[in-house]
Amino acid sequence: MTQKTQILNLNRFDPDSAHAAPELLRARMRHAGASSVLFYAEPVEMVRGEGVWLTSAEGRRYLDVYNNVPSVGHCHPKVAEAIAKQSATLTTHTRYLNRVVETYAERLLATFPAPLSNLVMTCSGTEANDLAMRIAEAGTGGRGFIVTEAAYHGNSAAVNEISPSAWKSRGPAAHVRLVPAPKAPGFDAAVAAAAQSLDAAGVGVAALIVDSIFSSDGIFADPAGFLAPAVAAVRAAGGLFIADEVQPGFGRTGTGLWGFARHGVVPDIVTMGKPMGNGYPMAGMVTRPDLLAQFCEETGYFNTFGGNPVAAAAGLAVLDVIRDEGLVENAREVGAYFRAGLAELAARAPVMGEVRGAGLFIGLDFIDPERGTPDAAQAGRTINALKQKGILIGAAGLYGYTLKIRPPLPFSRDNVDFFLQVLAEVMAG
């Protein structure tokens, strides 16, 4: 087992472990085989979700500080109702016109800056990023992509090539260049060098693609604006800028709906997914009409489930709830309160390092107190200990030492207080 695999496995159920396997777990191992990835040394069976809470089969309630798909709250009644109603009315594809679908598309596009006026709806963030890559290739003639070293953009063959965090032992393909996460100044210089290297290799530059809050790299939000010179660098080399908003999008960063806006840049392509339908499988890609037209000249693109009326109804309900419940503001305010509380705790706990983030997307490093180096084992122990005390959370980053804090957006100050109290208990041993 490589070191990377060991780190990846810290927070996973080990199928070879000696734990007695209940019947459901045996069923999972049997049908999912090698593809099964279960959280926790002792996996949890979930049966119900409501707001920021998940309930297990034993009737235990867990505070959800991890799941960003049910972004407006687990099983939000307005979204569930919209899905139920439209599922009983009409589910079809975009080769017929439909008022719910066309309305949703127009309303979603109204949240983007002017040149970004075309939307293609897909089923997953993977499909959105896969399409974005092809549009970038068609639009530039380049085939090269620049990504951060622990990025994750999805699971298709093409998107896997730009998702180093899903690789186990192999390195990047010839058309991919990795740049370090923006921990320190110099991100733009690294991007410029990567573009030059792609050009020198005769591959050309299709795009720089980044998650605008660098979720898998360990969450890097500040200083707001640091992306702008990197975007300028890739454009100077003839490449496009793709903002992957699958994780930060739909209000999580606390300033408008989109993470890229904090950096004062307008991407050429934006992709989105996870929270778009609060759990209904839907995603999308937004771009300029000229780029989409260039791609469509050579390739017919149709997505059977993408943009079906139920997806549109779910998406409309999500936009309504974000607005009606003030979730962007809540993400900003509760997120700031959360970071302040974490920083206070970290000041007293030597194994806790930097607290980073924007809105309700927060990273907290665990470090070896003497050497200041990443301590993924401490992060893994903390995650399992928090679960024992009824809190769900995960890890991120190249070395898996960053606690990934991204609860559903209706997270309250009370929820924060509870989390901080339990975390303090866990740290006290």
Next chain:
Amino acid sequence: MTQKTQILNLNRFDPDSAHAAPELLRARMRHAGASSVLFYAEPVEMVRGEGVWLTSAEGRRYLDVYNNVPSVGHCHPKVAEAIAKQSATLTTHTRYLNRVVETYAERLLATFPAPLSNLVMTCSGTEANDLAMRIAEAGTGGRGFIVTEAAYHGNSAAVNEISPSAWKSRGPAAHVRLVPAPKAPGFDAAVAAAAQSLDAAGVGVAALIVDSIFSSDGIFADPAGFLAPAVAAVRAAGGLFIADEVQPGFGRTGTGLWGFARHGVVPDIVTMGKPMGNGYPMAGMVTRPDLLAQFCEETGYFNTFGGNPVAAAAGLAVLDVIRDEGLVENAREVGAYFRAGLAELAARAPVMGEVRGAGLFIGLDFIDPERGTPDAAQAGRTINALKQKGILIGAAGLYGYTLKIRPPLPFSRDNVDFFLQVLAEVMAG
């Protein structure tokens, strides 16, 4: 405009046409841009679906003889109810255990022959085929794929490479070989030659992948068993056989759930999608544990929405309805009645050629009566004329001259009679 593009456009709304564009159509053109593909010279706005019927905004009812996603009937109340109930209870991912999900996986796998005992759930047939390709590459060391000349397997970068029907002017990439649709004996010889050519090129053979009823190629079902020697040929060359059941699967061919079974073969990988959730976005890939394990050794695969509890609940309801309403038997019986009626009509209409198919997946060729050559224009006129008379249908095949008949599975003999009567009227002019 190439000839191929012209053929593709026969049954499409032309954005440059002079038709007055209502407000909804203008919205669509504005937001979907070049990616919009609308059926019919005058697109239809749909508002409601029930059983085998769709209702337009003008209140007109259309008999659906085309849509294979709402396979157990549009908005089937049992599926809609399952979706509604689970959406209000829990929507999460497969990193927790869940009884609905594990139950569905086991029940679905029970419909496959023994070596096929692992399932990976995805959001779309595209994702399932994309994963199947990577598993075939990892399992064989080969990179080459053999596909039929008008195949369609999906829309990702990798799957587009094996989907000639989505290409506009370009030809196959170096790792792809096209074989003619199995219109006549010799399919196995063509596959063997393609495999040899891939080997000679140093690419190696990863897999032969076919839609087991050749939907996009024009629907080729008989003689049952013709696939077996082709599968043997690709295996002799070290490649795998992937059965793409996205279109024929879940009972449509009238003998069991899977189209490959008619041919007496056991695939190495099976992919499925469209009718799996009756419109809920879900799909899957089934394979042998050894193949999945080999792939997972190098690559972490996780699908956020794949296998969520709502998908599983929808999938379970679909399996229940197929069983409880005898839809496989209905597909077989009504399908045979349908083909007999079409053959009778074709015997009297010189522009109608061969009738082919299995169960409720039927192809009907339109030909130039004097030369016997494909007549896509006639197919396009017929499709638009049928729509004027309240019937929805489409075309398939390399030259677009085959009427693609694949209604929801509860299609009745009365529905067939109505269709045949209207088709006869249209043909009589």
